[in-house]
Amino acid sequence: MPTNATDLELAAVTKAYGETIAVDRVSLRIPGGTYCCLLGPSGCGKTSTLRMIAGHEFVSDGDVMIGNTIVNDLPPAKRGTAMMFQSYALFPHLDVRDNVAFSLKMAGVAKEERRRKADELLALVDMGSYAARLPTQLSGGQQQRVALARALVTNPSVLLLDEPLSALDPFLRIRMRAELKRYQREFGISFVHVTHSQEEAMALADMVVVMNDGRIEQVGSPREIFNAPRTRFVAQFMGGHNVVPDEGRTYAIRADHLRLYRGAGTDAADRRSPATVTGVEYQGMTVHVSLARPDGLELVATLPEREFDRTPVVRGDEVLVGWDAADRHELAA
Structure with a gap:
């Protein structure tokens, strides 16, 4: 044609x-x-x-x-x-x-x-x-x-x-x-x-x-x-992102860029903060872990199944959640 x-x-x-x-x-x-x-x-x-x-x-x-x-x-x-x-x-x-x-x-x-x-x-x-x-x-x-x-x-x-x-x-x-x-x-x-x-x-x-x-x-x-x-709406509607307020700015961080830790971090490039696991959802190739920080911010980490299996968590566990500063994407106000 x-x-x-x-x-x-x-x-x-x-x-x-x-x-x-x-x-x-x-x-x-x-x-x-x-x-x-x-x-x-x-x-x-x-x-x-x-x-x-x-x-x-x-x-x-x-x-x-x-x-x-x-x-x-x-x-x-x-x-x-x-x-x-x-x-x-x-x-x-x-x-x-x-x-x-x-x-x-x-x-x-x-x-x-x-x-x-x-x-x-x-x-x-x-x-x-x-x-x-x-x-x-x-x-x-x-x-x-x-x-x-x-x-x-x-x-x-x-x-x-x-x-x-x-x-x-x-x-x-x-x-x-x-x-x-x-x-x-x-x-x-x-x-x-x-x-x-x-x-x-x-x-x-x-x-x-x-x-x-x-x-x-x-x-x-x-x-x-x-x-x-570009905006908070796009980040949230597209899914797969966490919207994080930090130092007077708002960032989007992909859920697959979050990492969970059991011990204290020493890498200055990581932003690590305490969080409580509120849910674990198995999706086959990935596992979605829902988290709540003490300040009330809710986060989701998407982990490859093999990575999750190395250090599994369950609802109620206390962990550190972190990400590399380079993985933050600033959103418009």
Whole structure:
């Protein structure tokens, strides 16, 4: 399939529902060919942002630009975008081929041509042998592939995905993540994918956009977002970090950079303080140890199973918890 990479830009985009501001002057540029995940908790504005890009919500203020065109007043079908919904929204009375070809039928494409294009897309997503089946005869993963083929059949410049993996079981979700990333690379277009799953965003995205309360908290690659969270919210939402106030500043320290000690430390590079073990959670390759310092600060240390087994602890044990000063990452006030 030919590539159709087009830049997408939001310029101070706002969405208001009466007195409620769902999206607050969001500005963002997504280069063509990027897999971008809009990540955040429920109610942060990520789905409203996606729907404004698609044309399913009016823009209260600001501009949505696709390529060199401001598309605020264009209907969804004229924007060069396609939307893949959380529910997949397949027509139950149409077989798989006709589901994929439906938008081409609405556009007046001849039957032979639209079926040829539908078969081409079904082959791409390994669903060619299911063309005559009804959606109810498909598994969740198969329905997702059909929905993806239907979205891609119009050759969009941007594909918009609204939590497309949330209905799948954990094992299928992991497999479909890899497939979505592969399809994005093969088509060479931008995918804009809404999710509340940090793991999903880290696995899929070239660009992660963390949103909170209608605003963007941070934009970066998955490694940048995880290793250098800019704010307390990002550090806590991404997980795997402890937020530690120290000497009038606030730091994030990765949980896997904390170490537990039974004796007094002598290394000046370590910050060691007493703590009580409040919980131990076995996770297979790692063990999560919850701790409470006398000042009330709660911490979590993530230890490799082998390291934990060398000096195991149980709830109620008194330990020293420490980290290297170089592992602290200062957060914005």
